[in-house]
Amino acid sequence: MSYFADLILPLPLEKRFTYSLTAEEANFIQPGMRLAVPFGKNRIYTGIVADIHQNPPEVYEAKPIHQILDEKALLTPEQLSFWKWIASYYLCSEGDVMRAALPGAFLLESESIVKLSKDARPDASELNDDEYLVIEALQRQSSMKIQEVEQLLDKKKVLPVINKLVMKDLVDLNQEIYEQFKPKEVRYVKLNPAYEAETEMHQLLDDLSRAPKQREVLLSYFSITAKSKKALKTKKLLQESGASAGVLKSLIDKGIFEEFYEVTDRINFKGEISNHEINLNKIQQQAFEEIQQNFQEDKVCLLHGVTSSGKTEIYIKLIEEALNKGKQALYLLPEIALTTQLIKRLQNYFGEKVLVYHSKYSLNERVEIYRHVLENSEKGKIVIGARSCIFLPFQDLGLVVVDEEHESTFKQFDPAPRYHARDSAVVLANLFKANIILGSATPSIESYFNAEHNKYALVELSRRYGNVMMPEVEVVDIKTAHRKKKMTGHFSERLLEEIKESLKEEEQVILFQNRRGFSPIMECNTCGHSPQCPNCDVSLTFHSHNNQLRCHYCGYHIAMQQQCMACGSSEITTKGFGTEQVETELKALFPKHNIGRMDQDTTRGKYAYEKIIEAFEAQETDILIGTQMLTKGLDFRKVSLVGIMNADNLLNFPDFRAHERSFQLMLQVAGRSGRTKKRGKVLIQTYNPYHQIIQQVSTGSYIEMYKEQLEDRYQYQYPPYFRLIRLTLKCRDYSMTNEAADWLARALENVFDRYILGPEFPPVARIRNEYYKNILIKIPQKQSLGKTKKVVHRILTSFRAIGAYRSVRVVVNVDPQ
Structure with a gap:
């Protein structure tokens, strides 16, 4: 009886690959396990088992596997179905999804190893200098990696040398697998039990009277362990005694101390749980009950609550309910900056049940978090983080919270899979029959449209927590201010007055400029x-x-x-001007005050976000300037003034979502102001004060903006009435890009007729010496999305078969943001 396994390989391949198994292997292997398998001439890859069956492949002979890498499955059946859905919906391969979903340390790499052949009889006279050096080195050590050969010969190109030695049957070249993940071990020491009795201890101290440093270390050990008889961390002992590692090594060599290692987690919760009860006010309680009612009917719930209305408290209550039922909860956020504030709030309440997962963590840290979620341990009942969290191996997901659901950062741009975390989270929740809540002060037009058409349930919070008033919005016409010479740099007289007033009253100011640099x-x-x-x-x-x-x-x-x-x-x-220039001008205007800046340039490190936010919370910073990182969900108690430096560069953007986005950004940044008793103020500087979006922001009327934008979308056939697929062609040759785009557009027009836009160059038509050209496919509501994708796939397959266009890459983006 023959057995076979279908594997997903971390390569952009359409199909799964089939490998042969022995009966013994087939009994042990389960879907979701990792196998190391040969692929191509001499490469070894990590594959994920998707299926085990008895049907041999028709076209090729199945190769045997190389080795089994797991004792139990690394992926759950739900994850495998989820990967399949993402690959088919976003028109990419499962290999692309695998690369995005698994921490890199799980994708074992193969490395070329050079070894001497068993029957090698090297003759020095037949070898050139490089070959002789390699053979000589291999006679001293059993094997060498390619990098080591490069260092030995001080050359980048060493393969020709190795190939000649292979042809002369002097060396063998094989692929070896190496594991990237290393558990973190902590080194401990404890006293040899032979010296624990009092007489032996005194004898030992007398013996060490000639070695005062060693005696000092021993006394330090006794004083630290007097209270607790536990083993001691080596690091702590060296710190307390002030001795060097050499002194401690002498004590270990003499057998006085015994050393051992223990595996520990890289991420630990060190704080205290201040489990203060969350009391919802009347409006929050009502919203909470409505949400629960909708959950009983298995509905996706959209929570539309104005800024500072206390949405987070409702989420915490819902998470608590899910945990009480023994389930896991996932809390998705669009920005890493947002996680820093929320982690504290959640950890104060749930302690070490909260795990954070995002790209600023190291590979090893991500592997540890992945394992905690897979084992459904107490640590990791709640996962909070950015979009990649949806790929974690949840066992029993009970609740998904998508906060700030309107954010475009939930969409992955490059590389594939170009998924939207909000939409994917809805599918993920459905797989687990879990509840899902989407929350925002300015919901995306698509989500609000779904709520209006009974696809989602809608719950509204129309008042700020504690009945704090919404901030007062004032529009400053900088065109007139320039004419009347009432501008200081990029600051209007009015904005400067308000900044001075806020600083005088020891309150903080946020300034928003959506451009970094000077x-x-x-x-x-x-x-x-x-x-x-x-x-x-x-x-x-x-x-x-x-x-x-x-x-x-x-x-x-x-x-x-x-x-x-x-x-x-x-x-x-x-x-x-960008954030840097605003910072320079402010330092000249307010030399006595501390000014901070938060943009991509200042948040490169792992803890950079935390440092900036903590300094602002502790009121060490008086004025904080930032890009859109600042606009989302952050809660600062002392901010009384928010200034938008230039609203026009948000509005004048060639994109059908520009007006919706600028409304959301401005209203969100305005929401950072006046979150406690005193009413906050927002100043918007613009050359176009009568623009309808700016007027809608000043009155805070979301519904007005929604209706107006919906009318435009209907008129011009855009989402939510039509679905979009954008094809981007990239190539270094300008005329080839044009030709290929024309061919593809014609082929699509033959099927979809007037629903094809383009081809056209995007606003930035050349990046890294590659020319870009876009084609947009519009899909009406009644047209089947699945069938459309099949046709697009078929046309793209024909396109890729044309030899002349081999150098042109096509990027498929479903539901572009």
């Missing part, structure tokens, strides 16, 4: 030249802290130019 455009006053990136179609942004001109697309940078690169004139000016 200035996005440098321009020569003489000839009008502005430095461009050589690899992308964008101008270079000036960063003053390191005096560089930098491209935000590919990272290209040059030193700041003192004179024009085209005509040599020294009259260079900057145009536009």
